[in-house]
Amino acid sequence: MKPIAVVFTKELIDNLRDRRSVISTFGYALLGPGMILLMIVVLGSMFREATERPLELPIAGREYAPALVHFLEQNNAVLVDAPGDPHDAVRQGDVDVVLIIPKDFGEDFSAGRPAPVQIVGDSSRTSAMQNVRRAQNLVRQYSQQIGALRLLARGISPTIITAVSVEEVDVSTPQSQAFVFLNMLPYFLVMAVFLGGAAVIIDTTAGERERNSLEPLLISPIERWKLVVGKLLASLPFSMITVWISLGAFALVFNVFPIERYMGMQLSVDGGALVSIFLICLPMVLLAGALQMIIATFTRTFKEAQSYVNWLPLIPALPGMVLAFLPVKATIGAMLIPTYGQQMLINQLIRGELVNPLHVVVSTVATLVSSALLVIIAIRLYSREDILFGRK
Amino acid sequence: MITVHNLHKAFGDVHALRGVSFDAPDGLITGLLGPNGAGKTTTLRVLYTLLTPDEGEATVDGFNVLTRPLEVQRRIGALPDARGIYPRLTARENIRYYGRLHGLENAVLETRIDALIRLLDMQEIADRRTDGFSTGERLKVAIARAMVHDPPNVLLDEPTNGLDVMSTRAVRDVIRRLRDEGKSVLFSSHIMQEVAALCDHIVIIAKGRVVGAGSPAELRRTTGKEDLEDAFVSVIGTEEGLER
Numbered sequence: 001m002k003p004i005a006v007v008f009t010k011e012l013i014d015n016l017r018d019r020r021s022v023i024s025t026f027g028y029a030l031l032g033p034g035m036i037l038l039m040i041v042v043l044g045s046m047f048r049e050a051t052e053r054p055l056e057l058p059i060a061g062r063e064y065a066p067a068l069v070h071f072l073e074q075n076n077a078v079l080v081d082a083p084g085d086p087h088d089a090v091r092q093g094d095v096d097v098v099l100i101i102p103k104d105f106g107e108d109f110s111a112g113r114p115a116p117v118q119i120v121g122d123s124s125r126t127s128a129m130q131n132v133r134r135a136q137n138l139v140r141q142y143s144q145q146i147g148a149l150r151l152l153a154r155g156i157s158p159t160i161i162t163a164v165s166v167e168e169v170d171v172s173t174p175q176s177q178a179f180v181f182l183n184m185l186p187y188f189l190v191m192a193v194f195l196g197g198a199a200v201i202i203d204t205t206a207g208e209r210e211r212n213s214l215e216p217l218l219i220s221p222i223e224r225w226k227l228v229v230g231k232l233l234a235s236l237p238f239s240m241i242t243v244w245i246s247l248g249a250f251a252l253v254f255n256v257f258p259i260e261r262y263m264g265m266q267l268s269v270d271g272g273a274l275v276s277i278f279l280i281c282l283p284m285v286l287l288a289g290a291l292q293m294i295i296a297t298f299t300r301t302f303k304e305a306q307s308y309v310n311w312l313p314l315i316p317a318l319p320g321m322v323l324a325f326l327p328v329k330a331t332i333g334a335m336l337i338p339t340y341g342q343q344m345l346i347n348q349l350i351r352g353e354l355v356n357p358l359h360v361v362v363s364t365v366a367t368l369v370s371s372a373l374l375v376i377i378a379i380r381l382y383s384r385e386d387i388l389f390g391r392k
Numbered sequence: 393m394i395t396v397h398n399l400h401k402a403f404g405d406v407h408a409l410r411g412v413s414f415d416a417p418d419g420l421i422t423g424l425l426g427p428n429g430a431g432k433t434t435t436l437r438v439l440y441t442l443l444t445p446d447e448g449e450a451t452v453d454g455f456n457v458l459t460r461p462l463e464v465q466r467r468i469g470a471l472p473d474a475r476g477i478y479p480r481l482t483a484r485e486n487i488r489y490y491g492r493l494h495g496l497e498n499a500v501l502e503t504r505i506d507a508l509i510r511l512l513d514m515q516e517i518a519d520r521r522t523d524g525f526s527t528g529e530r531l532k533v534a535i536a537r538a539m540v541h542d543p544p545n546v547l548l549d550e551p552t553n554g555l556d557v558m559s560t561r562a563v564r565d566v567i568r569r570l571r572d573e574g575k576s577v578l579f580s581s582h583i584m585q586e587v588a589a590l591c592d593h594i595v596i597i598a599k600g601r602v603v604g605a606g607s608p609a610e611l612r613r614t615t616g617k618e619d620l621e622d623a624f625v626s627v628i629g630t631e632e633g634l635e636r
Contacts, residue, residue: 006492010481017480212476216534219440219472220493221465385443 003222007230011204012237021199022238028195029242032188033249037257044262055134058082058089061101065109065117068101071142077135090120096128097121097135112150182350186343189246193281194288194313196242197235198306201289204231205296206305209390218387225379232289232375239285240278247274273349280345280360283367287338288312290374297381300390316340330356335363338370393418393576394439394545398448401434408434409445410600416578416593418544421571423591424580425624427633431600432580433473436549439578440470452545466494469543471551475534479523483514483533486522487540494541501540508536512566528559535566546570548579552586564590583635584621598628 016022060082062069072079083089086098100118108115117139121132148158208214217227253259254269292309299305316339330348335341341363348355381387394416401409409431416422424432437443438450441461449456455463477486484505491501509518512532517525522533531551539546548567552560567590571577581587587594594611596604604611604627608620617623625631 002495003493006489010489010492013485014478014480208476211479212474213478214476215440215442215472215474216470216476216490216537217493218442219465219468219470220490221462221495222493223462388437388442 003226004230004233007222007227008233011200011231011234015200015203015234015238018199018203021203025196025199025238025242026245029192029245030249032185032191032246033253036184036188036250037253040253040257040259040262044259054078055131055138056080057097057099057131057135058086058095059099059101060086061103061105064103064105065101065115068117068139068142071145072138075138075141077138086120090122090128093122093125093128096125096131099135099139183347185250185350186346188250189243189277189281189346190284190316190339190343191313192242192246193239193284194292194316196239197285197289198292198309198312200235200238201231201292202296202302202305202309204234205293206299206390207302209388210301215388224383228293228375228379228382232286232293232378235289235292236285239288240282243278243281243285247278269350273352276355277346277349280342280349280363283364283371284316284339284342286371287367287374290371290378293378294374294381297378297387298390316343330359332359332362335359336366338363338367341366393454394422394450394452394547394578396435396439396448396450399435399438399445399450400447401431401438401443401445407600409438409448411448412597412600412602413448414595414602414605416545416576418576419571419574420592421567421577421579421590422593422595423587424578424595424597425584425587425634426580426582426597427628427630428582429633430582430597432582432597433549435597436470436472436547436578436580439464439547440468440472441465466541467543468545468547469538469541470546471531471534471538471548473549475531477522477525477530477533477537480521482519482521483525483529483536484509484518486533487537490537491540496541504540504542505536508539511569512536513562527554528556528562531555531559531563535563539570543575545576546578548577550580550582552581552583560586582633584624585636587624588620596624596627603627603629 055077057072057077057079058081059069059072059079062079069079082098082100083094086095086100089095090098098118098120100120102116102118105115105117119132119135119139121135122128123132147161151158151161205214208217218224251269251274291312295308295312296305299308330341330344334344341359345355345360345363396415397413399409399412400407412431412435414422414424424435426432434443438445439452439457441457441464444458449458451457452464453467455467457464477483478489481489487505487508488501491505496504509515512535514529514532514536517529517532522530525533535551546567551563551567555563564586567577567579571592579590588608591608593607594605595602596611604614606614611623611627612618612620615623615626617626621636624634628634
């Protein structure tokens with residue numbers, strides 16, 4: 001065990017002295033929380049503005065329905081004249097929505113027949129759909145109001161036409177409504193895991209070869225597996241600290257930053273959840289180190305290794321991105337996939353959901369077994385003659 | 393004591409070694425002379441246990457490099473072709489790391505490091521980070537680190553490469569001193585004058601084969617050349633890849 005400790009201590013001190021790469025690594029850890037904060041502020045403000053802003057509604061044939069026009073104006077709509085070709089204007093995206101009132105609106109209306117209007121919108125344009133929906137709602141409200149009045153005039157209670165009363169019960173807590181943001185957290189944590197130790201792993205293998213210090217080191221009387229383990233272990237404190245910095249920044253964003261001002265609700269992640277998330281990340285830290293070690297054994301220079309290693313976090317990030325928009329149920333099968341299971345577990349922890357202990361065990365064991373296999377491969381690669389030269 | 397017997401090694405189609413044999417006895421400086429690409433570094437790498445020969449065997453103090461690599465590594469101090477040191481560590485820390493890898497600790501290790509620093513006259517640079525060291529200063533660190541465990545066998549691959557006159561002289565002094573301590577010193581060079589000035593025993597390699605061996609006097613006698621450097625050239629058959 002002693003030689004492992006010697007290698008570990010040396011690499012730790014050596015890499016801590018590499019201030020620039022330490023600072024840039026820890027800076028990367030703040031990227032995720034920073035992006036989430038930005039999204040909360042930007043999207044939150046956009047959302048708020050959109051609902052409070054008066055609805056600008058191009059209208060054609062306003063003269064045929066003065067009462068409807070009056071109702072719309074009373075309900076925060078600013079009516080403007082519709083462009084000459086409403087359909088084309090909407091299709092081109094010049095306007096979000098156009099309300100068209102036909103000439104015979106008044107006639108049908110007076111006769112008590114359903115009076116037709118057209119709301120022209122483009123459902124493929126998500127950003128425009130909010131205004132289309134607002135216009136639809138206003139017209140529907142007007143229609144219901146008039147209908148109710150007509151029934152009353154005939155001595156019939158308006159409730160008679162409501163055969164079924166639908167009451168929508170929203171079970172989402174304030175936190176669950178902001179999940180879109182929280183769902184991205186596991187992804188950013190995996191990034192932190194993969195970036196944290198990368199510089200150390202590359203420096204201690206590809207960097208060592210590039211500096212020409214690998215050959216003398218390999219001549220020292222130390223078994224290769226001890227060398228690999230010592231170097232791998234030296235990277236772990238760096239990735240762990242990176243994960244902690246990331247987690248700490250997320251905690252600040254959710255618990256201290258006044259998110260309520262932007263999203264209308266406050267999020268919170270408690271200390272217990274943070275510690276659990278950290279523990280769940282630990283097996284991934286080992287996995288990332290082993291993967292990077294393998295890459296670093298056959299690349300010739302620091303730069304070459306870096307260009308490969310930088311792609312690594314994208315592999316586990318893919319399922320994480322899917323998870324952000326398409327929640328998948330946690331199953332044992334999912335837990336068997338390293339990094340995927342962890343991202344689900346982290347997601348559950350932030351939501352404050354109960355985590356199935358069996359899932360934690362399966363995911364941890366699966367990831368540790370995969371890491372062990374990768375470490376063995378790394379040791380094999382380190383034991384080859386080619387380690388001196390790097391792959392051609 | 394180093395013995396090499398009938399080493400063969402190929403990298404793909406390139407036959408680096410085609411049957412290299414020689415001995416490097418204790419208390420002598422054995423020079424491996426040959427043009428660039430003759431197989432000197434490959435031979436030494438087999439002795440460091442970093443390369444596995446396709447054929448033949450090599451031993452250090454009786455330990456086979458293939459079957460007892462750790463025993464061999466404990467008994468050699470090597471200055472390989474690649475002699476990079478860690479720029480973020482001080483000279484002393486660089487040496488200490490290798491001492492620890494050899495299992496030395498505390499007072500024994502520190503005493504040894506101090507002795508090497510005095511021997512190589514590097515007191516002034518010992519506690520500076522090696523980033524920015526000159527070639528000569530870096531070489532001193534590399535030599536000190538190779539000698540930290542006081543190895544009975546010393547292998548030096550082109551030790552004076554890129555050095556100025558003063559440093560070259562200092563390195564030669566160190567090599568002689570190591571020999572006088574009774575160690576087996578094996579060093580490779582393509583510089584004829586250096587081999588002529590230092591070696592008790594010379595092994596000449598070309599194209600992966602030993603083409604001549606013996607003491608300087610024996611080489612002069614067998615080739616019939618008065619000048620040792622002329623003797624080398626006549627054995628190898630060409631001056632290409634050599635330096636006067």
